[in-house]
Amino acid sequence: MTANQPSPNHLQLTRDGQLRHFLTLDGLGRELLTDILDTADSFIEVGERSIKKVPLLRGRTVVNLFFESSTRTRSTFELAAKRLSADVLNLDINTSATSKGESLSDTLLNLEAMASDMFVVRHSQSGAPHFIAESVTPGVAIINAGDGRHAHPTQAMLDMLTIRQHKGRFEGLKVAIVGDVLHSRVARSQIRALNELGAAEVRVIAPGTLLPRDVEDLGCIVEYDMSRGMKDLDVVIMLRLQKERMEGALLPSEREFYRLYGLSQDKLALARPDCIVMHPGPINRGVEIESAVADGPQSVILNQVTNGIAIRMAVMSMAMGGQMAERQQKQIDSEETRG
Amino acid sequence: MTALFDINQLLDELEKGLRLMLTERGIEDPALIGIRTGGVWLADVIGKRLGIAEPFGELDISFYRDDFSRIGLNPKVKPSSLPFDTEGRDIILIDDVIMSGRTIRAAMNEIFDYGRPASIILATLIDLGARELPIQPDVVGSSLALEAHQRIKLRGPEPLHIELQESGQ
Numbered sequence: 297m298t299a300n301q302p303s304p305n306h307l308q309l310t311r312d313g314q315l316r317h318f319l320t321l322d323g324l325g326r327e328l329l330t331d332i333l334d335t336a337d338s339f340i341e342v343g344e345r346s347i348k349k350v351p352l353l354r355g356r357t358v359v360n361l362f363f364e365s366s367t368r369t370r371s372t373f374e375l376a377a378k379r380l381s382a383d384v385l386n387l388d389i390n391t392s393a394t395s396k397g398e399s400l401s402d403t404l405l406n407l408e409a410m411a412s413d414m415f416v417v418r419h420s421q422s423g424a425p426h427f428i429a430e431s432v433t434p435g436v437a438i439i440n441a442g443d444g445r446h447a448h449p450t451q452a453m454l455d456m457l458t459i460r461q462h463k464g465r466f467e468g469l470k471v472a473i474v475g476d477v478l479h480s481r482v483a484r485s486q487i488r489a490l491n492e493l494g495a496a497e498v499r500v501i502a503p504g505t506l507l508p509r510d511v512e513d514l515g516c517i518v519e520y521d522m523s524r525g526m527k528d529l530d531v532v533i534m535l536r537l538q539k540e541r542m543e544g545a546l547l548p549s550e551r552e553f554y555r556l557y558g559l560s561q562d563k564l565a566l567a568r569p570d571c572i573v574m575h576p577g578p579i580n581r582g583v584e585i586e587s588a589v590a591d592g593p594q595s596v597i598l599n600q601v602t603n604g605i606a607i608r609m610a611v612m613s614m615a616m617g618g619q620m621a622e623r624q625q626k627q628i629d630s631e632e633t634r635g
Numbered sequence: 636m637t638a639l640f641d642i643n644q645l646l647d648e649l650e651k652g653l654r655l656m657l658t659e660r661g662i663e664d665p666a667l668i669g670i671r672t673g674g675v676w677l678a679d680v681i682g683k684r685l686g687i688a689e690p691f692g693e694l695d696i697s698f699y700r701d702d703f704s705r706i707g708l709n710p711k712v713k714p715s716s717l718p719f720d721t722e723g724r725d726i727i728l729i730d731d732v733i734m735s736g737r738t739i740r741a742a743m744n745e746i747f748d749y750g751r752p753a754s755i756i757l758a759t760l761i762d763l764g765a766r767e768l769p770i771q772p773d774v775v776g777s778s779l780a781l782e783a784h785q786r787i788k789l790r791g792p793e794p795l796h797i798e799l800q801e802s803g804q
Binding site for chain 1: 695697698699703704705706707708710711712713714715716722744747748749750
């Protein structure tokens with residue numbers, strides 16, 4: 297790959313390979329992903345102190361730009377920014393009214409005029425954070441908080457942090473992602489991260505109607521039968537049934553779905569006895585997962601929420617640090633040119 | 636020159652100075668905190684010499700550095716760990732080398748985020764001068780001035796020794 301090619305890394309990384317935007321896990325190697333997890337580990341410790349704040353982003357302004365609502369993701373990003381001592385502005389923007397491209401550009405111009413340093417972007421259209429990263433003023437960091445069906449990289453990384461906490465490694469692990477893979481941006485990012493970090497096997501378990509075409513190309517094995525798919529699992533990740541994104545008859549009925557693909561205690565018993573259960577939330581109890589499993593000893597669902605704050609602190613501080621180091625470098629370069 | 640780099644002699648000085656200071660101030664139950672990486676090795680050694688049984692704390696000051704806006708975040712940051720409550724405690728803060736004083740400023744800011752200590756004594760193995768902030772160690776193993784091309788580094792933990800690096804070599 298040459299430097300001139302518009303790869304995701306060209307946009308995401310500085311010349312020295314530091315993060316400056318966080319848009320997708322594509323193109324980020326194992327070393328950088330591990331750095332993110334290690335940095336997040338240190339932020340977990342900050343969350344246990346009497347004063348849960350560090351001064352890294354003091355004086356910086358972070359704008360949560362949510363074109364699609366999400367309580368949990370937005371609130372953990374907000375808390376993460378505040379624990380980094382940043383000032384936070386939350387904007388929930390309904391896109392249904394106006395032409396999206398136009399409103400996006402206008403919104404951005406206005407926000408840039410407020411001297412923002414970072415945009416955390418959630419958008420229903422795939423690629424919106426990329427578009428913003430390409431057009432935004434240099435020095436402003438863009439963090440993808442979920443775009444269309446494309447990617448949700450902070451969610452995938454908080455899941456990786458949770459897996460590492462409980463399993464201590466990725467090598468040799470068998471991990472399954474179960475449910476609505478078709479509409480899931482999380483699943484794509486998870487498959488990518490698991491493969492890069494060295495998991496032994498990534499399975500997707502779903503009915504054919506809820507799988508994207510050529511899903512195997514993402515680097516996973518497809519299993520239509522859940523009982524077979526649960527065998528020897530170390531980690532099972534349940535996906536939320538995205539009812540609001542369903543068009544047409546992709547499902548016979550919720551009850552039928554639960555019977556075939558819901559995680560019940562019986563099905564969990566087919567996995568390894570120390571298999572952990574994950575779910576990005578919000579949970580549809582009795583649709584994807586039995587309550588006794590969601591609240592059971594193998595569930596790490598609430599750990600995921602806590603880890604979400606630490607992962608977001610890590611990514612935000614690393615991207616802002618990359619932007620500032622780059623600004624500094626440009627200043628040195630221009631002084632040298634003048635001198 | 637070699638005498639300056641006898642690690643045991645420097646540790647003796649540090650121990651002697653700390654004992655004196657603790658007696659002077661009437662501190663009977665100090666808590667030790669080392670700054671990563673060299674300060675942590677020293678906290679281990681000094682803790683044993685002073686007979687402090689309580690586990691020492693380890694600080695990673697990466698989240699408090701004042702050059703974040705110039706160089707970004709240290710990718711090798713590790714979690715800090717303070718296994719005791721700092722509130723109301725008399726702290727001995729240890730680092731290997733003091734120069735600008737910026738590391739110590741960052742470390743004190745971090746300590747205060749855990750609670751309000753009763754006092755902090757600063758002990759450093761080597762004082763290189765060249766201060767940029769009004770921060771001075773209470774106890775030092777040795778003071779020395781380096782040439783512009785020289786760097787000094789504590790290596791360890793086993794064996795603990797001091798390395799003088801000449802740039803351009």
